[in-house]
Amino acid sequence: MSRMHGSIIAMFLLLTLGLAGMFVGGCALIYASGGMAQNFEYQKEIEVLPEYEGLEHRTVAVLVDSDLALRYERPNLVPELAVNISRAIAKHVPGARVLPPQHVLQWQYRTPEWNLLPRGEVAQQLGVERVLWVDLQMFRLHPQGNTWIWEGVVEAEVGIVEEGGLDPDDFIDAWRISAVFPDVNSLDRDSASEQSIRMGLEANFIKRTVWLFYTHLEPKYPDKFRGESRVESGQ
Numbered sequence: 479m480s481r482m483h484g485s486i487i488a489m490f491l492l493l494t495l496g497l498a499g500m501f502v503g504g505c506a507l508i509y510a511s512g513g514m515a516q517n518f519e520y521q522k523e524i525e526v527l528p529e530y531e532g533l534e535h536r537t538v539a540v541l542v543d544s545d546l547a548l549r550y551e552r553p554n555l556v557p558e559l560a561v562n563i564s565r566a567i568a569k570h571v572p573g574a575r576v577l578p579p580q581h582v583l584q585w586q587y588r589t590p591e592w593n594l595l596p597r598g599e600v601a602q603q604l605g606v607e608r609v610l611w612v613d614l615q616m617f618r619l620h621p622q623g624n625t626w627i628w629e630g631v632v633e634a635e636v637g638i639v640e641e642g643g644l645d646p647d648d649f650i651d652a653w654r655i656s657a658v659f660p661d662v663n664s665l666d667r668d669s670a671s672e673q674s675i676r677m678g679l680e681a682n683f684i685k686r687t688v689w690l691f692y693t694h695l696e697p698k699y700p701d702k703f704r705g706e707s708r709v710e711s712g713q
Contacts, residue, residue, distance in 0.1 A: 523695040530638060530651050533691045535573035537606040539582050540564045543593055544614035555617060557583055559680065563612065566688040574691075577606055597639045598646030609639035611649070612687065619675050626667050630659040630679035636687055653690060657682035 542560045549556065557579070564579040585604060586592055592600060601609045616633040620626075633656045637649030659678040660670070689696070 522698040524698045526689070526694055526696045528692050528694075529653070529690045531691070532638065532640065532650070533567065533571045533574050533608055533610070536608045537575045537577065538567060538571075538608045538610060539577040539601070539604040539606040540567065540579060540610045540612070541582055541586070541600070541604075542612045542614065544617075548614060548617060552617065555614070555680075559612065559614075559684070562680065562684050563610070563687060566684055567610065567691065570688055570692045570694070572692070577604060596647040597649070598641060598643075601639050601641035601646065607641050609641075611637045611639060613637075617679075619672065619679070628660060628665045628667065628670055628675050630675050632657050632679055632683045634683070634687075636690070655683065655686050655690075657686050 540560055540563045542556045542563070544556055560579045560583060564576045564582075567574050568576040582604065589595075589603070595603075597609065597611070601607070613635040614632070615635060616631060618632075619628060619630045621629045633654070635652060636655050637652035640646060640650045643650055657679065659675060659682050
């Protein structure tokens with residue numbers, strides 16, 4: 479083989495290797511760009527309309543209830559949720575005029591069997607057009623039987639009473655709301671305080687409850703979303 483032929487072959491090999499390197503590098507760049515685009519897509523939020531708009535420009539009372547066992551275990555839970563849900567409704571729902579939660583809590587205390595009254599009469603006694611009725615059914619910070627792991631769960635039935643409606647003694651609309659905190663698996667007890675877990679769980683529940691009543695942003699991919707919550711609990 480002549481020197482000229484050898485030089486041509488060498489140049490061809492160098493050019494081929496260079497093109498191959500550009501191809502591999504280009505693929506890596508495309509792959510990285512694709513991953514960035516996917517991550518960007520995961521962080522998108524979408525506008526969601528309210529499921530019930532009847533709190534707007536109405537007088538509203540927030541009434542929170544739970545069973546005796548939960549009240550005994552967490553005596554501050556009902557008043558905390560009543561205050562913070564009331565604040566969030568007043569802040570986010572256009573024109574909503576929310577009855578001071580202290581007034582509602584005092585009325586509950588003065589009326590021991592209030593939860594046996596017809597719901598329409600509850601609205602009349604409170605002097606409001608709408609009652610946001612929150613019936614807590616579960617609130618726990620650990621898996622059952624395992625206090626070494628944080629796994630907050632809250633579940634409640636949320637209903638709306640319309641004073642003077644077609645059926646004021648029944649909910650005009652109702653939803654089952656659940657929330658969890660934290661969103662990581664097997665967080666051990668030494669990694670966070672009980673107060674931080676409780677506050678995070680309450681905030682998630684309040685957010686999901688109040689979302690029912692005003693236009694808001696929600697993560698397009700909740701399981702992939704890592705952005706900060708845009709809805710405050712009012713605390």
